[in-house]
Amino acid sequence: MKSLIKPIDRRTFLKQMRGLACFAGASMLVPASLWAQNKMPDLAVVNGEIEPAVKKAVDMLGGMSRFVKTGSRVVIKPNMSFASGPERAANTHPLVVKALAQLCRQAGAGRVLVLDNPLAPAEQCIENSGIGAACSAIEKDMAQTVSDPSRFREVEISGAKSLKQTDVMREVLNADVLIAAPQAKSHSGAGVSLSMKGMMGLISNRRVMHRLDLHESIVDLASLLTPDLVVVDASRVLSSGGPGGPGTVLTPKTIIASADMVAADAYTVSSFEWYGSRYSADQIKHIRMAHQRGLGRMDIDKLKIGRATV
Amino acid sequence: MMFRRMTRAMCLAIFLVLLAGAGKIAASDLFLRMDPALTGLAGLAMRSLTWIWLPAVIVMASALLAGRIFCGYICPMGTTIDVADKCLAPAPKKQKASYAPSARLKYYILTFAAGAALCGVTFVYWAAPLSLITRFYGLVVYPVVLMIGDQAVTAFYPIASRMDLRTLMFLEIDPPRFATGFFVLLFFAAVFAAARISPRFWCRYLCPSGALLAILSRKPLIRRRVSPDCNQCGICVRNCPMAAIDPDAPEQARHEECIVCRQCESICPKNAVAFSADAATARRLHPSVSPARRQVIFSGIAGAATASVALTGLNVVARDLSEKGTVREARIIRPPGALPEPDFLEACVRCGQCMAACPTNTLQPVWFEAGLLGLFSPAVTPRRKYCDPECTACGNTCPTGAIQKIASAERTWAKIGTAVIYRQQCLAWEYKKSCMVCDEVCPYDALEFEKRPDLPYPVPHVKEDRCAGCGHCEHACPVYNQAAIVVTPMDAIRLRPGQSFEYAAKSRGFKLKKEPQDQKPASAAPAYPGADIPDGRAPQPPGMAPGFDEGG
Numbered sequence: 001m002k003s004l005i006k007p008i009d010r011r012t013f014l015k016q017m018r019g020l021a022c023f024a025g026a027s028m029l030v031p032a033s034l035w036a037q038n039k040m041p042d043l044a045v046v047n048g049e050i051e052p053a054v055k056k057a058v059d060m061l062g063g064m065s066r067f068v069k070t071g072s073r074v075v076i077k078p079n080m081s082f083a084s085g086p087e088r089a090a091n092t093h094p095l096v097v098k099a100l101a102q103l104c105r106q107a108g109a110g111r112v113l114v115l116d117n118p119l120a121p122a123e124q125c126i127e128n129s130g131i132g133a134a135c136s137a138i139e140k141d142m143a144q145t146v147s148d149p150s151r152f153r154e155v156e157i158s159g160a161k162s163l164k165q166t167d168v169m170r171e172v173l174n175a176d177v178l179i180a181a182p183q184a185k186s187h188s189g190a191g192v193s194l195s196m197k198g199m200m201g202l203i204s205n206r207r208v209m210h211r212l213d214l215h216e217s218i219v220d221l222a223s224l225l226t227p228d229l230v231v232v233d234a235s236r237v238l239s240s241g242g243p244g245g246p247g248t249v250l251t252p253k254t255i256i257a258s259a260d261m262v263a264a265d266a267y268t269v270s271s272f273e274w275y276g277s278r279y280s281a282d283q284i285k286h287i288r289m290a291h292q293r294g295l296g297r298m299d300i301d302k303l304k305i306g307r308a309t310v
Numbered sequence: 311m312m313f314r315r316m317t318r319a320m321c322l323a324i325f326l327v328l329l330a331g332a333g334k335i336a337a338s339d340l341f342l343r344m345d346p347a348l349t350g351l352a353g354l355a356m357r358s359l360t361w362i363w364l365p366a367v368i369v370m371a372s373a374l375l376a377g378r379i380f381c382g383y384i385c386p387m388g389t390t391i392d393v394a395d396k397c398l399a400p401a402p403k404k405q406k407a408s409y410a411p412s413a414r415l416k417y418y419i420l421t422f423a424a425g426a427a428l429c430g431v432t433f434v435y436w437a438a439p440l441s442l443i444t445r446f447y448g449l450v451v452y453p454v455v456l457m458i459g460d461q462a463v464t465a466f467y468p469i470a471s472r473m474d475l476r477t478l479m480f481l482e483i484d485p486p487r488f489a490t491g492f493f494v495l496l497f498f499a500a501v502f503a504a505a506r507i508s509p510r511f512w513c514r515y516l517c518p519s520g521a522l523l524a525i526l527s528r529k530p531l532i533r534r535r536v537s538p539d540c541n542q543c544g545i546c547v548r549n550c551p552m553a554a555i556d557p558d559a560p561e562q563a564r565h566e567e568c569i570v571c572r573q574c575e576s577i578c579p580k581n582a583v584a585f586s587a588d589a590a591t592a593r594r595l596h597p598s599v600s601p602a603r604r605q606v607i608f609s610g611i612a613g614a615a616t617a618s619v620a621l622t623g624l625n626v627v628a629r630d631l632s633e634k635g636t637v638r639e640a641r642i643i644r645p646p647g648a649l650p651e652p653d654f655l656e657a658c659v660r661c662g663q664c665m666a667a668c669p670t671n672t673l674q675p676v677w678f679e680a681g682l683l684g685l686f687s688p689a690v691t692p693r694r695k696y697c698d699p700e701c702t703a704c705g706n707t708c709p710t711g712a713i714q715k716i717a718s719a720e721r722t723w724a725k726i727g728t729a730v731i732y733r734q735q736c737l738a739w740e741y742k743k744s745c746m747v748c749d750e751v752c753p754y755d756a757l758e759f760e761k762r763p764d765l766p767y768p769v770p771h772v773k774e775d776r777c778a779g780c781g782h783c784e785h786a787c788p789v790y791n792q793a794a795i796v797v798t799p800m801d802a803i804r805l806r807p808g809q810s811f812e813y814a815a816k817s818r819g820f821k822l823k824k825e826p827q828d829q830k831p832a833s834a835a836p837a838y839p840g841a842d843i844p845d846g847r848a849p850q851p852p853g854m855a856p857g858f859d860e861g862g
Binding site: 083111119120121124140141142144145146147148150151170171174186187188189190191192207208210211213214215240243244245246274275277279280282283284285288 | 471744789858
């Protein structure tokens with residue numbers, strides 16, 4: 001595959017990434033200047049029914065229009081890798097995905113796709129997770145799975161320590177906005193599976209990450225695929241037995257949103273019990289490493305947290 | 311002629327549609343069950359006579375009525391060979407009119423296979439036309455067609471993405487791949503190349519189903535009859551694809567060789583030929599080519615002898631040789647619902663339809679791994695892909711019931727093997743890496759992870775009573791080459807028809823449910839703190855959840 005990559009491809013890609021970064025940076029600045037006292041929180045934590053909670057959380061961060069502009073091509077990355085329903089808490093709740101897709105539409109998104117590269121048979125994932133049906137209420141064929149290697153493109157990860165290159169879904173590389181909508185769950189390998197770990201659903205060869213240092217390569221991947229917005233679904237939390245379950249399912253009915261993937265993951269780790277015990281965010285190696293590399297902040301006690309109940 | 315051409319095209323098309331829909335649509339095994347030799351010999355080997363042979367019985371009855379119309383109109387092998395003949399045969403003028411006694415050879419092939427079948431060994435797959443042609447289209451042509459389709463879809467992807475044509479954008483064709491495909495291709499290359507010797511060489515000289523139908527169509531009710539207008543010009547003799555017309559007396563024909571193509575009728579300048587039940591135009595019957603009694607007996611004995619030698623081979627898996635010092639069964643994982651191995655090998659006609667139907671392409675024909683008697687039989691190859699615990703496609707399409715149809719409620723209980731972990735290969739055990747992919751993909755929750763003081767990351771164990779052998783773990787194992795977790799045929803549940811997989815599994819203590827019975831629904835799940843672990847996993851050592859560390 002390597003020989004097929006032409007320099008022009010990478011240049012184009014880097015240009016896109018630079019554009020994306022500028023765009024994201026600019027969009028951070030605009031609302032900040034509008035809000036006189038910078039009231040916008042770094043993290044929004046909302047308790048309540050799923051759909052209003054998602055909308056409230058995104059609103060607290062400045063509304064979806066902060067992330068999605070008219071005509072933007074959006075990819076939402078939920079967890080829909082398992083052929084099980086919401087009660088098992090291995091997949092993102094369909095209502096979270098639906099609410100996000102709706103907000104993107106309202107913000108004038110040009111194209112909204114809900115994508116994952118599943119482990120279980122694709123049709124069963126789309127169907128059993130309920131995400132397929134929930135999304136088709138908004139637009140037909142919105143939720144899709146991608147597995148064929150030809151639908152991925154090789155990308156170099158500059159500054160990577162373990163995972164120096166990977167194959168990313170073309171539709172993700174073509175997108176303007178990436179929204180992570182992970183299910184909050186335990187993960188016997190990575191400790192937790194949240195927004196950073198979830199990015200493994202957008203690449204082709206995940207196996208190699210287990211032969212490398214899993215945590216380090218998760219951070220490498222997160223440095224390439226950094227979502228503009230993270231909405232963690234903690235309506236139910238798979239506290240043990242993750243990633244696939246079955247395991248203990250907590251029902252805190254919480255939605256956690258942030259533009260900082262590390263902060264969102266860190267807050268989620270410290271907010272719930274895992275295997276019956278409490279942990280701090282720095283006890284997850286990949287969160288710690290991401291913080292150290294400056295991908296985001298895990299020192300949540302220093303962040304501005306907005307709370308609400310709907 | 312037009313009628314015949316359309317009938318044959320339609321039959322071939324229906325055959326191909328049924329093959330493409332194998333496992334998904336009803337009666338996808340119809341053509342296979344129409345093959346007289348295939349069903350007759352499989353039935354003989356299985357000692358079974360049930361209604362599933364009905365289509366073949368109807369075909370045989372049709373021979374009494376109108377001769378070998380199955381060969382001339384329905385058989386997809388015959389149609390395919392005719393097409394090949396059109397492309398490869400020498401110009402008609404160069405063809406020699408023959409009336410060869412070697413047409414007897416097919417009878418000996420039939421009796422050879424029958425002799426073996428009497429001993430419970432099936433050789434039908436070397437010769438039965440529907441077994442062969444199903445393998446040809448299913449394992450050779452079908453993958454090539456899908457590969458071309460895949461290339462086309464991939465080439466079109468950038469345009470589809472730009473135009474936001476979602477269905478096309480996300481259409482992924484994963485072309486199946488098959489072991490032994492090249493052998494099947496070479497075999498058919500030889501069959502097609504025989505067109506250089508004579509048209510329908512296979513049908514004339516080799517086909518055992520043709521032989522069986524020939525025996526029944528010596529004097530069919532509707533047959534070729536020649537009126538006195540015949541001037542013995544011999545044009546029909548030269549054009550008969552089956553060499554069924556006597557060169558010295560064109561008004562006479564061997565009806566058992568005639569496939570009722572009616573070429574002679576349409577070509578006759580005198581309009582002297584008719585296919586009718588009308589006895590008025592009948593002439594005396596030409597003596598048939600009878601298989602010589604001595605050779606029939608000899609070929610039957612030869613078949614039985616070959617079968618006996620095969621059955622005493624050391625690599626045989628057909629019989630449970632439980633005495634001391636015998637080699638145990640080969641490590642072949644049979645598809646869910648496969649009969650007990652000896653019955654399975656008797657019943658399986660190696661048509662390959664189960665493999666063509668398998669949506670994950672895990673079913674592959676084996677070479678000699680299962681011994682000589684297991685040649686081309688289907689095996690699950692988890693490293694290629696898992697065997698979906700929801701899927702019953704292979705059993706749905708098996709023409710002989712070698713793979714039973716499993717009710718969907720029973721499917722998850724049809725255990726095909728058990729996974730074992732090779733610790734010296736395992737990333738967690740041996741290489742001290744954080745890996746739990748086998749657990750992640752297991753639909754049966756059959757893996758548990760243990761945190762050990764001497765290892766940095768939790769290490770996997772297989773819960774054998776929960777493992778159904780689906781092979782998700784072996785397929786996904788990130789270790790290259792030899793996977794660190796491998797499905798073996800150990801504890802596979804192989805039942806005779808009519809027995810319950812759920813009952814058999816439960817009585818052996820297996821808990822093979824995709825959603826474990828003791829899983830509580832979310833609403834009933836206890837709120838933390840103090841939530842217990844519901845699925846019977848070993849509790850984690852206090853203080854550290856898997857994947858967490860001391861922090862820093």
